[in-house]
Amino acid sequence: MKLRTYLLLVNTISIAFIIILLVAFYRYMLLSMGQFIWLTTATIGAGVVSVLLHFFLLRPLEAAVRRIGEGARRIAAGDLQARIEHSGLKEFKQLADQFNHMGSSLEESFRQVKAAESAQRELVANMAHDLRTPLASVQSYVEALEDDIIQDERTFRNYLATIRTETVRLGILIQDLFELSTLDKVKQEPEELKLSIAEDVLVELLPRFTKPIDMKSLQFNVKLPDRSLRLRIAPRHLQRILQNLLENAIRHSPKDGKLSITAEEIEGIGGTIVRFTVSDEGEGISVEERELIFERFYRSDHSRSREGGGAGLGLSIAKLLVEQNGGQIGVLAASPQGSEFWFTLEAFQEERTGGGR
Missing domain, CATH: 3.30.565.10 (Histidine kinase-like ATPase, C-terminal domain)
Structure with missing residues (x-):
């Protein structure tokens, strides 16, 4: 049931109850015919005025509720930049402010999630490249040594030195990554x-x-x-x-x-x-x-x-x-x-x- 219909129903029930009371008063001779007609007319007139006031005064309330509903629908559809206008009664302005604050928080959280996902993809891509380069170098030199194509002693030792250098480079990279992951946890050292x-x-x-x-x-x-x-x-x-x-x-x-x-x-x-x-x-x-x-x-x-x-x-x-x-x-x-x-x-x-x- 809509808010407008609910309030009109309440108003109609109130007027009907008053008219029933007037009929009861007239029947038990508590009111004359003239008084009964005058009071009944006044009650119906007040009811009509009340209905008109409900109609005009509820319009801004309904508009505020629609704005909030539209904003919620846009956010649910993925538009995290949706905001609603600060207008209407004080309570609705406060509600609009809280709604906009929620939208800003959701937008910032989503931005951080996207940044984290982008950083993770970049991390994987960089790691793949940085690990592939020394691994490919080690593989090529090892294959050359396995095929016995290196006969010169000096070249043989240079190949071994290169393999050692690349394995050290791999070890340093892995150690850096491990240390970086542990530092992100902000582990506090004991004061002493x-x-x-x-x-x-x-x-x-x-x-x-x-x-x-x-x-x-x-x-x-x-x-x-x-x-x-x-x-x-x-x-x-x-x-x-x-x-x-x-x-x-x-x-x-x-x-x-x-x-x-x-x-x-x-x-x-x-x-x-x-x-x-x-x-x-x-x-x-x-x-x-x-x-x-x-x-x-x-x-x-x-x-x-x-x-x-x-x-x-x-x-x-x-x-x-x-x-x-x-x-x-x-x-x-x-x-x-x-x-x-x-x-x-x-x-x-x-x-x-x-x-x-």
Whole structure:
């Protein structure tokens, strides 16, 4: 039953009940004929006026209900941008506002779902390419060795070295993917493990880069403050951040170029932070790419080609680790050329307990 019909039925029943009462009063001599006719006419007249008022006053209510119903139908049909007009009584305006808020929430949720699906498809496509390239290389070299077409000892060893390099590359890619999936879960480290000493981390990390630095004859410089730098981050996470930034800097550094790591303490409103900078003299990064460079699997045409060896995961892992530990990360143009990757972390400060004088 429609709202208009329901209200008219209620109104008719009320008028009929009043007329029945008037008839009863007249029958028991409580009203004269003149009074009965006058009251009955007044009741019927009031009923007619009430019907007309119902007709005109219900129109905006029905229009508001129709708008809400039409909006719901459009959303059910897949039009998540459907919105309804804020008009009518206060309650209907509130209902329209809540409806529009629901539509905005649904649209944002759907957008996130589509973005996640797109990212997943991109992940699978990139993974297929990045895994296929070293696997195809290993397969071709192994087949050549199996067919005994390599007789020269030096070429034989070069083939074995290439196979080893490609298998290491596969292992690094798989490890990066595993670490990235675990970092997405935002697993919190116990507070007592969140203490790193920058010098100790670098002493353990830097020997790993001796060979690639020597192969490119890079001039490598490390500059730290005189006093020890204590940071509120797990040592393995700080090591991973610096490792990924160094790998990226070495990969894009020219032969005989300069490479540096610097760190400095900065006093801020919220306390002391430590800013690390990893600089190289590579081809640099354009302004447009400075935000995109930290996205998963992102490669620019010139500086992050697949031939360069990067899978596009190292910088995204570094960004996740920095942000999960309350810091910031970014990249600037270095002088006179190259890139300057920087990140900040909170300095570790012992909590002081109050005491008497």
